[in-house]
Amino acid sequence: MWALASGHHNHHVPEMPKPACGYIYLHGMQSIALHPVQVSLPITINLVSLTRRWLAKEAMASTSSLSAVLLLCLAVAASAQLSPTFYQTTCPNALATIKAAVTAAVNKENRMGASLLRLHFHDCFVQGCDASVLLSGMEQNAIPNVMSLRGFEVIDSIKAQLETMCKQTVSCADILTVAARDSVVALGGPSWTVPLGRRDSTNANEAAANNELPPPFFDLVNLTQSFGDKGFTVTDMVALSGAHTIGQAQCQNFRDRLYNETNINSGFATSLKANCPQPTGSGDRNLANLDVSTPYSFDNAYYSNLKSQKGLLHSDQVLFTGTxxxxxxxxxxxxSNPAAFSSAFASAMVKMGNLSPLTGSQGQVRISCSKVN
Ligand code: HEM
Structure with a gap:
């Protein structure tokens, strides 16, 4: 099913330098918890490389390159408006409400933490963290998402609770960002401070979801390009892939790896084949854990699995060759260093949450996350 998307990958033409805004680089982060001051100060914006990449792509004339930089700065300014205390006076119980609901949902079904984390990733990679993925239809019908994304009802129910507490105040995009963090925490992973103040889109983009979300058959070069397009370093990309320390994947997304690849542990492959037969169409939707050793703990076991050739997806195993x-x-x-992973993951998640947010008077605060007001 993903094969359809591959032909279009990275051939989109950005209308605006929107992928460039909001990439803040955090310096000197020693601890896993990102305190407000560390998030907002000091930040430097990698204008040079972002502009260069954009210009190279678009072969811009020099006059329009000037306006590109201008637009870029405006976009960055929008992202810099996010603040961890955004709802402190307008909805003081917002964060506690989200945390309680996420913890309850994960306790009820432990896979839900993974599903909520993935929802946030699929939101942010497509026109930024604007809750576009939550709008009924559209992006939800894209190849990486259809019959795969889950957890919408948890977000809808949190939104309903928040609407009774603080009418039209907390955006769906912020709920999703906080829910992703709380999911990681609920499964034993690191915590970090979430900058807030995102607003919700009034549109979604199915084509962009097909083009910009990396498929599981990607090699290291494609993955690096895909994450690089969003401003992530290779270290960020490897850290974010560590999200596959929780959650599950469908047979159709790892079948080729079981039957056609050689860099796979043979016992691991044999055990998976039982529930994922070779013929296309048989058991396509059967599930396997992305982390074979500790599927419901947010830990660093994903990386040890890769070293034992027990990555489930092709795109997981390409991160470790053994050479x-x-x-x-x-x-x-x-x-070998769980603290290094936790720190890199937390930092990359803040970066992901800062992808092109709508702020100020842009977009809207949806009343119901699945439809525009
Ligand atoms: C590196 C590129 C990535 C690729 C190619 C990829 C691909 C996939 C695929 C194919 C699945 C299984 C979907 C299914 O079979 O229904 C999956 C699941 C998942 N992905 Fe990724 N992913 C990537 C990066 C990420 C990132 C950056 C995150 C979050 C930070 C993430 C979080 C998850 C989670 C938590 C699941 C399990 C969801 C569940 O059980 O409901 N992935 N991913």
Whole structure:
């Protein structure tokens, strides 16, 4: 099913330098918890490389490059408006309400933490963290999402609770961002401070969801390009892939790996084949855990699995070759140093949450996350 998307990948033409805004680089983060001051100060914006990349892509004339930089700065200013205390006076119980609801949902069904984390990723990679993925239809019908994304009802129910507490105040995009963090925490992972103040889109983009979400058959070069397009470093990408320490995938997304790849542990492959037969169409939707060793703990076992050739998806295993090349060193570091992983993951999640947010008077605060007001 993903094959359809591959042909279009990265051929989209950004109308605006929107992928460039909001990429803040955090310096000197020593602890996992990102305190407000560390989030907002000091930030430097990698204008040079972002502008260069954008210009290279679009082959811009020099006059329009000037306006590109201008637009870029405006976009960055929009993102810099996010603040961890955004709802402190307008909805003081917002964060506690979200946390309680997420914890309850994860306790009820432990896979839900994974599903909520993935929802946030699929929101942010498509026109930024604007809750576009929550609008009925549209992006939800895109190949990576259809019959795959889950957890919408948890977000809808949190939104309903918040509407009774503080009418039209807390955006769906912020609920999703906080829910992703609380999901990680509920499963034993690191915590971080979430900058807030995102607003919700009035539109969604199915084509962009097909083009910009990386498919599981991608190699390291494609993955690096895909994450690089959003301003992520290779270390960010390897850290974010560590999200696959929780959750499940469908047979159709790892079948080729079981039957056609050689860099897979043979016992691991054999055990998975039982529930994922070779013929296309048989057991396509059967599930397997992305982390074979500790599927419901947000830990660094994902990286040890990769070192044992027990990555479930092709796109997981390409992060570790065993030859010392590619991203092997990063995987080795995260496998042996849980604090390094936690810190890198938290930092990359803040960065992901800052992808092109709508702020100020842009967009709207939806009353119901599944439809525009
Ligand atoms: C590196 C590129 C990535 C690729 C190619 C990829 C691909 C996939 C695929 C194919 C699935 C299984 C979907 C299904 O079979 O229904 C999946 C599940 C998942 N992905 Fe990723 N993903 C990537 C990165 C990420 C990132 C950056 C995050 C979050 C930070 C993430 C979080 C998850 C989670 C938590 C699940 C399990 C969801 C559940 O059980 O409901 N993934 N991913």
């Amino acid at each position: 010392g090349g590619g991203t092997d060193n990063i995987v080795n570091n995260f496998a």
